[in-house]
Each structure stands twice: as C-alpha cells, then as structure tokens.
Amino acid sequence: MAEKEVIKTVTIKDIAERAGVSFSTVSKALRNSPLVQEKTKLKVLRIAEEMGYQPNIAARRLVSKKSWAIGFVWPSVERATTGALMTLINEKLEERSYTTLLSINRIESAIAAFHRFQVDAIFIFYNHDEKVPPDYSYNTNIPILVYGVAGHVPYPTIDVRRDQATKLAVEHLYELGHRNIAYIGQPVRYDLLQEEKIRKFREEGERLGLKHIIAPVENMETHSGYLAAKQILQHKDDRPTAIVSGSYDLTRGILQAAQELKLSVPEQLSIVSYDNIPQSANLEVPLTTVGVELSSIADKATETLLHLVDEESVPDAIYMEPELTLRRSTAPPAAR
C-alpha cells in the first residue's frame, strides 16, 4: 500500500470537532466576530492554522453573495497605457484583498462569463473597434464602470479631460516660443477619445495664431508614429519645431524618426507626449507629458469600483484634470 495519502480538505466542521466547539462558533472565530470569547477565538485560530485550513470560497460566496473578485474587460490588449493602468488597478485591488479576473473576449461574452463567476463589479476598457449602439446596456445587474467615452454609455464612467490636456500642451509650446507645431494622432471618426484631442489642437492653434498641422496615423502603434513623424520632418525648410503626440506608443516612434534624421530632442525638436505613464521618465530623453498621472486614475478607478461594490452611488461621469509634467523633451526652438 504505497498509496499516497489522500489529503482531505479540512472544513470548519473538522476544526469544530477538534476544538470541541460547534462549527458556527468556528465560523465566527475565523471571521473575527466579537461574539466569541477571546480565548476560544485564539484556540480555534491555532487549530485552523495547524490543520492547514483553507476557506472554501465557493461556499462562502454562495451564502455571502460576494466573490471578492472584480472582472476586467480588456479587448484592446496592445496599448502600453491601458496595460500599465490595468496593472496598477490590479495592485491596488489586491491590497484591498480583491482578486482581478480578466477577459479578452468581446464585451458581451466577457460580461456573461463574469456573471457566471458572480464578480462584484466589472470594469470595461472600452474598445473602439467594437461598434456598440451608444445607449446599449448589457444584460447583467452587476455594477459596471467604464473607462473613457464619458457621456456615450449608460454606465458610470471615469475619464480624462482630453481636450484640456491638448490645450496644456499647445500653450506650453507657445510659451516656449514655438510657432510651428504638429499633432500626430489618430483622426478616425469613431474613436471618440482621439478625436477630442485633435479638435482642441485645431482650436488652440487658431486661437494662438500658430502654424499647426495634423499628421494622421493609421493606428496607434509605434511604427505609425514613426512614419508620420518621418513624413512631417523631412522637408528641411518649413519643418515644425515641436510635436504634440497623441500617445506614448506613438511618441516612441517619433523619437525613432528624430534620431534617424539626426534631429536632437529637445534642441531641434520639442515633443510633448500624451499619456503620463511611468515609462515616460525612463526614455533616453525623459518626456514632457500632458495627462493625468496614471496612478491617480488607478486610485480613482479602484475607489469607484469599491463604491459600486458596496452599492453606494457614484457620479455618472468622473473627469480627471490633466496636468503638464515638465521633463526634458521640450525647450525653446533653435534660432534660425
């Protein structure tokens, strides 16, 4: 009989028997209820420890109606910024002893899965490739929080004042003395997030009487930023002295282009990048950015999610105010 001993999962009943109390007393002791004597509590805890007790989450969830899990719908896995944000929120939720579950499926089916797991709340990184009727509501009663697209979905949202960010960027460059600037971003109609930034760029450019051109990109990948920058910066004569970049990923491409064209940043080319993510500070040329610090977004998102879990009311739309972070990628334009 060299048979491996089958380790039976230990339940509160086993502990109760061993401790000589009823299992409901054990339950209370483990949850640190004030309704048990300190002495018994300690005894129970010690025995539970000894026996290697692990609570059965399924059972706990079944009766308490709480899973201590939060689901994330994250279809656009490729963007550096959402990845970093996701990671931060995940950490913060872990501190509050929540588990994070992820789905890369279409929103609909992701929600169905989370529904089966009875998660306590759902956070959606809105996917702009997925065309959903603006007022579409999903078939679940689990509270939902959406990132971006404030005002376009029937759920609470958390969002950044993107137009304000663009304004900060342009003003900063204007004050440095730049009069010929470019915007590299994605002017695709259905991507509301990008469009807002560009609209403001145009407005500000006109208000301040600047030469302002917009370089479209096909998508938000690094290489697209590279191509757009390459094109803009090629003509030596009338080259913009500064670029506002629509995202961190694009900026990496722009830097690549600058390097290849032997344009030094910031001496010959200033860059203000959207998205204030930690990586921004670690590039060879630390980036001057406009945006909301990612960790404050994460804080706000976490807090709001927990409010939703507790069925407290939250605002329909939470707007975060962006700020300008000066680093080393901007300077006055070189004298001609």
Place this chain on the structure above:
Amino acid sequence: MAEKEVIKTVTIKDIAERAGVSFSTVSKALRNSPLVQEKTKLKVLRIAEEMGYQPNIAARRLVSKKSWAIGFVWPSVERATTGALMTLINEKLEERSYTTLLSINRIESAIAAFHRFQVDAIFIFYNHDEKVPPDYSYNTNIPILVYGVAGHVPYPTIDVRRDQATKLAVEHLYELGHRNIAYIGQPVRYDLLQEEKIRKFREEGERLGLKHIIAPVENMETHSGYLAAKQILQHKDDRPTAIVSGSYDLTRGILQAAQELKLSVPEQLSIVSYDNIPQSANLEVPLTTVGVELSSIADKATETLLHLVDEESVPDAIYMEPELTLRRSTAPPAAR
C-alpha cells in the same frame, strides 16, 4: 418578445417557475441530460435564454467538485501569437462548456487566485522574463499544463520542435537557391524558446555552407523587427537575399522595412516567418511560414487540459512537429 429582463440574478428556480416544471428538471435540461423530454428541454432552454440565465459557478462547484473553469496564466500579453492561440483554445473550451479565466499577474499569484477559485486546471504561457528556478513547483494540487519550455519545468508541457522549424526554413531557402541568408530573432540567453531556433540556424548554415548572419533584436515587438531588417538590408552589395524571421510580429516589421527600402517581396527578398497564425495568410504578401498550425496546437492543448481535468495521465512532454507552409513570400533569388 425580444426583450430581456434583468432585475435580479436568475436561478434555475426562476426558470422552473416560469416553465411550469420542477427546478431539477431545469437542471437536467440545461445540462442536456437524456432524462428529459426533447420538448420540455427546448422550452426550458428557450426560457433560460430569454431570462438571461447564467449558471452560478460557485454553487455548481460546491456540489459537483468541479467548476468547469480553467485558468490561464498569461503574463506576456503583448505577443500576437500567444494572443491568437489563447483565443483559439478559449473557443474550443467553450464548445466543451468550459469557462476560461485569465490572469496577467505573476505566475505565483495568478496560481494562488486560481486556486481560490477552484479552477479545474491551469494553463501557463511561460513568461521568460520571470526567472523561476527550473524545477520550481507551485503550491497547488490543481493540474498544470505549460506551453513551451519542455524539459525545463516539473509539469507536463506542450511544445513545438522549434529547431526543426528553423531547419525547414533554411532548407527551403537553400533549395530555392539562396546562399546568403539572415536570421532576425532574439538571442537573449534566458529565453530558451528563441535560443533554440537560433542555435539550429547556425548549425544549418554551416552544414549547408551558407553565408548566414544573425541580427539581434531587443525584444519581440514589430518595431524591433523593422530596425533589425533596416540595418541588415541597407548595404546594397552584400545584402542577404532571404530572411528567416523569429516571429510573426517581427515579420511585420521586416515587411515595413522592405517596403521602405523599395525591396519587393519575394522578388528581391524572400522571407520565411516562424509562427503559422491565420493572419500570416492575410498580409499583402501572404507569408511562407514554418511552424505548427495554431489550431492544431490549440486542439492538442485543449485535449490535454481535459485529460488533466479528468485525472487521466498525460505525457510529460508533448512535441508538435512543424511544417513548411508555402505562400508567396519566398522565391528564387534574383539573378545578379
């Protein structure tokens, strides 16, 4: 009646009431038991659909000791290939009525979370950035299947004969007449998967007496492939006539570089790409690839996972044999 109502979570009891049957009949019907009349089954299914029913996994797990859920540890979220593979496996498991859960956490903590959710099995996309002692074993009794790194972990693995793939690629190019070829990939020591491919490239190059150079990349992103290709292809004189690319992502970058240098593929440059994913066929120039068709890997992985769930024994290491898929990105070298 296209309207779906969502007030509270709907349970089998709700369905039972609405359908005028007992809740155990509903349970059977939903699980497609032969013990219910076809007619009632259909009726129940229809009503469940209408009411937006989702089974409560916690309850199911509590009684049946099975959660019908499988956890995926997927720390390297950014690669196109793993993403596509993930999606395929997910679909196949859904067909078998399993739900998949995803975690992007570090392997350790992902496993802890899955443990608490009592998933039936865990699939790990091994993360090569995460240094783990080769024989490290995780603290769980849930069965684990690992993708890649066969022979390096104390769990069953599923893997591709990567060296064989490289060999196929080189031989194919040799037969077409190429005598000067390059490899673009990631020769980073700790990434066993990449190293294997490169070692074989060197071997084969020598065996066949070819001029063979290796262009290192910093990471597996598209842009890195672009940079490496750009560098290799710049010198007009001694330019390689063919490139073996270490991954689909890199290949996209290589194609961008070729386009920019006005090198037509395959007339002036042949490319064999690792990773046979569906997208390979859809590029402007459909790619000749070496590798195992993703859907067979997915099939094998799914099947093996289900074996593990059923406590059937599985081999320590499953190797998949790669094959050459001829498309349009390779041709004989242009006459000089």
Place this chain on the structure above:
DNA sequence: CTGTTAGCGCGTTCAA
C-alpha cells in the same frame, strides 16, 4: 420521463 429529497461548506439568523 418528471418531481422530491438530500446535501455540498459556509454565514446568519434565532434560541438557549
């Protein structure tokens, strides 16, 4: 074929 009954492990009444 269908309904009834009995738990799964746990938290929460309500009595004692």
Place this chain on the structure above:
DNA sequence: TTGAACGCGCTAACAG
C-alpha cells in the same frame, strides 16, 4: 457567549 437550524444555487440520488 454559544449552538441549532436554515438556506444560498446547484447536482445527484431516488421515487413517482
């Protein structure tokens, strides 16, 4: 302060 009883939503026996 403790314990007995109930039920969460579901599956699996067992009766009808």
